[in-house]
Amino acid sequence: MKTLLLRRLAVLLPTLLLVSMMVFGLQKLLPGDPALALAGEERNPEVIEYLRQKYRFNEPIPVQYGIWLKALVHGDFGTSVRTRLPIGTMLAEKLPVTIELAILSMLVALLVGVPIGILAALGRGTPLDYGASLFGLAGLSIPHFWLGIMLILLFSVNLGWLPAGGFVPPSESIGRNLISMLMPALVLGTGTAAIMMRHVRGAMIEAMKQDYVRTARAKGVTECSIVLRHALPNALIPVVTLGTLQFGELLAGAVLTEQVFSIPGFGKMVVDGVFSRDYAVVQAVVLCTAAVFLLMSLIADIAYVLLNPRLRS
């Protein structure tokens, strides 16, 4: 386990360094004076001069990258030109909102995707299986933002059951917080549920073909017990890995969902950053999302080994 962890870290750190180079390189795409471009809509000469001094734009690019990276390592993501707040503080404030949305969406995905996947595998070739395939196709093809708009139209505009948008912090009221997150979590979780369903179905079909299932049947174990005690635990191993990786994807998918439902999270922060030309915010969000994604893939690898006794030995 220790070797695996060290080996994965040895790959993860250079990858993160490469990501940081790419994110730094983004600002080189900006036309004209980089200090002026980074200042966005801010035209105060003092701010522009501050940015020029801070990032030393007259130095060679590798030196500029070194300065930028050194600041990052010290937790200095820069200052937002829009809010004038340190970006690190903004990230600390917005990230929990998006993580809550991602956790709730993952719950939706698990509660919907896993049972449908199991039922589709057990009823292979039946109308239920075709229905599940249709759900899988729909989940992968329906844009989050359109599904969000349609749910708002139905549950908020027509029925008036749920709020059309906004966010209530859990510290204020857990009940209202969950109500405000219900539609966003459903929207974001549907795509992941479809992916989960496809993988669970495939894994269950494979598991049901294994020798241990045949042996259990020969011993007279009930079908329900075979599914729940023998096949499912084995089929769920790759699903745990997938779920961990999908969690990183959910953080990215939150961009559009948060925009539709006006949730003040990570995704809304990047979109606001784009429109106010707050490029340092955009860079920080990309970097953090990539870091979370890499961390999740590390956790997925470890979980895969921990859950699979054959690999553990």
Added chain:
Amino acid sequence: MSTIEAAPVPTQMHASGRSEIRRMLREPSAVIGGTIISFFVVLAVFAAWISPYDPNTPDWMAIRAAPNAAHWFGTDDLGRDVLSRVIFGTQASLAAGLVSVTVAVLIGLPFGLIAGYFGGVADMVISRIADALLACPFLVLAIALAAFLGPSLQNAMIAIGISAIPVFVRVARAETLVVSTEDYIAAARAQGLGHFAILTGQVLPNVLAPTIVQATLTMAIAVLAEASLAFLGLGQLPPAPSWGAMLDVARQFLGEAPWMAFWPGLAIIALVVGFNLIGDGLNSALNPRQ
């Protein structure tokens, strides 16, 4: 939606050949997907003839008119015909799918071939860069690139194309690794053929089929990504019609004119389903063992 993953495509397939085409025609999903895509291609090419109205001409007397005999899909907040805008919007979506995936294949495929064939340092460098690109979720990277390049359909296509490169590097590299160990590659080397000749003459034809399957599936992702960028205001600029941008405007009039949101969304779903079906069908046809 943001997930972009390599399709489980097989080794040792040939992209061309009548038997593959026959198998594809026997795959219902490929046929249905092909029909849907053909329908949209016809709409895009003949938009000017098919469309009942000019997509950008406002009709101040018919603002947010519900679907009726004159405007089958209703009109938008400026009185423009929604059906005409949906028809013309096909052009942006199809162009985004085709151009961005072409960019990704043209860059990703050669690098994947080089990484898989030569191995060593080349493989390590290319694979690490692909890993770094894959670490940034597809949509976030596309949004960031589109933001830095500036909002336009062209830049959105470049941004989506760049974000999709690593998946083609991975597919081509994995296939090349398998193909490179085959006897006929050793025979080609023994005949004195150069690396370029082996790569283009022996390896590439075997890598093409899985790349085509992946390209079709990635087009579905690219269409969704273009719609997402347009929805955020980072794609096709107004007044040119784009399904994503139409949805962004429709959001403000949900109570009064829900049809403004319904039809562009349905068009996106139909096109994405078409690409997904044809991708699945191609995969089954070219990979009978699966």
